[in-house]
Amino acid sequence: MKRTLHNAIFTLTLGAxxxxxxxxxxxxxxxAIQVSDPYVREMxxxxxxxxxxxxxxxxxNQAIKLVKANSDVAKITELHTHTNDNGMMRMRQVPFFEVPxxxxxxxxxxxxxxxxxSPTKTLKAGETxxxxxxxxxxxxxQIQAPVKSVMKMGGMDHSNHQHH
Amino acid sequence: MNTxxxxxxxxxxxxxxxxxxxxLFSFLTEPSTNSPPPPKAISNEKPAGGNFTxxxxxxxxSLTDFKGKLVLLYFGYTYCPDICPTDLGNLAMAYRRLNEQxxxxxxxxxxxxxxxxxxxTRMAEYTRYxxxxxxxxTGSEQEIASVAKQYGVVYMKAPTPSNxxxxxxxxxxxxxxxxxxxxxxxVLQTQIPHAMSPAQxxxxxxxxxxx
Numbered sequence: 001m002k003r004t005l006h007n008a009i010f011t012l013t014l015g016a017x018x019x020x021x022x023x024x025x026x027x028x029x030x031x032a033i034q035v036s037d038p039y040v041r042e043m044x045x046x047x048x049x050x051x052x053x054x055x056x057x058x059x060x061n062q063a064i065k066l067v068k069a070n071s072d073v074a075k076i077t078e079l080h081t082h083t084n085d086n087g088m089m090r091m092r093q094v095p096f097f098e099v100p101x102x103x104x105x106x107x108x109x110x111x112x113x114x115x116x117x118s119p120t121k122t123l124k125a126g127e128t129x130x131x132x133x134x135x136x137x138x139x140x141x142q143i144q145a146p147v148k149s150v151m152k153m154g155g156m157d158h159s160n161h162q163h164h
Numbered sequence: 165m166n167t168x169x170x171x172x173x174x175x176x177x178x179x180x181x182x183x184x185x186x187x188l189f190s191f192l193t194e195p196s197t198n199s200p201p202p203p204k205a206i207s208n209e210k211p212a213g214g215n216f217t218x219x220x221x222x223x224x225x226s227l228t229d230f231k232g233k234l235v236l237l238y239f240g241y242t243y244c245p246d247i248c249p250t251d252l253g254n255l256a257m258a259y260r261r262l263n264e265q266x267x268x269x270x271x272x273x274x275x276x277x278x279x280x281x282x283x284x285t286r287m288a289e290y291t292r293y294x295x296x297x298x299x300x301x302t303g304s305e306q307e308i309a310s311v312a313k314q315y316g317v318v319y320m321k322a323p324t325p326s327n328x329x330x331x332x333x334x335x336x337x338x339x340x341x342x343x344x345x346x347x348x349x350x351v352l353q354t355q356i357p358h359a360m361s362p363a364q365x366x367x368x369x370x371x372x373x374x375x
Contacts, residue, residue, distance in 0.1 A: 041246075041249060043249075044242070044249070044289070044290045044292075044293030044294070045289050045290070045292075045293060047242065047243070047245075047249075047290070048242070048243040048245075049243065049245035050245060050249075051245050051246045080245075080246075082246065082247065084358065087318075087340045087341070087342060087357065087358070088318055088338055088339070088340050089247045089338065089339060089340070089341045089358060090322065090338045091245070091246065091247070091322065091336050091338070092322070109246055109250040109359070110246065110247065110250060110358065110359050113245075113246055115245055115246075117245075150249050150250070150253035151253055151256060151257060151260075151294065151295065
């Protein structure tokens with residue numbers, strides 16, 4: 001009887017220890033995700049929503065799901081995707097973005113994006129939005145996303161037109 | 165002999181019934197078509213185009229008012245969080261890279277597919293942001309529908325998200341996202357797809373500006 005109890009305690013302890021070490025080995029999902037080039041698109045006056053884009057890199061051997069985002073600059077923050085259905089652009093809320101194991105998920109215009117709805121103010125270039133990302137295991141990552149103007153992005157070749 | 169024939173017959177019937185059941189089952193378990201039917205109106209054929217009259221912040225405005233200019237016509241809405249700012253931004257950037265003489269021959273028009281929310285004032289405010297001499301146009305639901313039909317534009321209110329209330333009017337509009345290039349005589353020349361780069365748009369402008 002005593003022997004059995006002993007065994008049980010031993011097994012339980014071992015179980016607890018292995019669980020702990022497993023948790024430790026994986027760390028949390030937020031730690032395994034690296035965020036690069038985050039930005040929020042500057043909004044035209046009175047716009048009702050804008051979007052945030054970034055690249056998520058997964059440093060772990062398991063796929064990680066981004067399940068939620070929050071921001072200090074918007075009342076509602078949602079994960080959205082676009083599909084181009086034969087020229088028809090459809091935007092839909094999605095429950096998560098999956099970042100493949102040792103891979104990347106790119107949030108970019110016309111594709112997956114974090115939608116900032118009902119902004120608390122008109123976001124202007126030069127400002128910064130704080131965005132908190134929540135992953136499937138409940139871990140968080142806070143990032144600072146600068147607001148950038150759509151008019152200044154990708155437009156590097158002004159020099160071509162100085163001679164007219 | 166007789167019994168064996170009977171068995172074969174019974175077997176055939178059984179197989180037949182099984183096959184029927186299988187067909188019925190596969191038919192029943194086919195993915196349900198709850199999603200809206202694909203927009204049929206988006207065709208690869210060039211739409212007819214043509215003149216129209218809508219309302220800007222300065223009153224009634226027709227396509228014919230811009231005769232002598234190359235018109236870049238885009239349909240969208242100001243609550244559009246991503247697609248429209250991307251396309252309008254690219255159009256605006258292409259426009260801003262033109263020289264003064266070219267600029268005087270080019271006009272960007274932005275027509276709303278969400279007239280319920282996009283007033284002429286709101287359209288003016290929104291287009292001003294892009295700093296490309298853009299004109300924003302709205303109209304009645306019927307007027308917009310008729311212009312959209314002329315240009316093969318398809319749009320429909322997306323299913324209302326759960327967080328939408330009458331107060332925040334939080335709905336989005338699915339829409340086709342082409343830019344229509346109309347020559348100086350008002351004839352629709354071509355449509356260019358979503359997410360063309362400013363450089364590509366500029367190339368198109370130059371092509372159609374050259375007589």
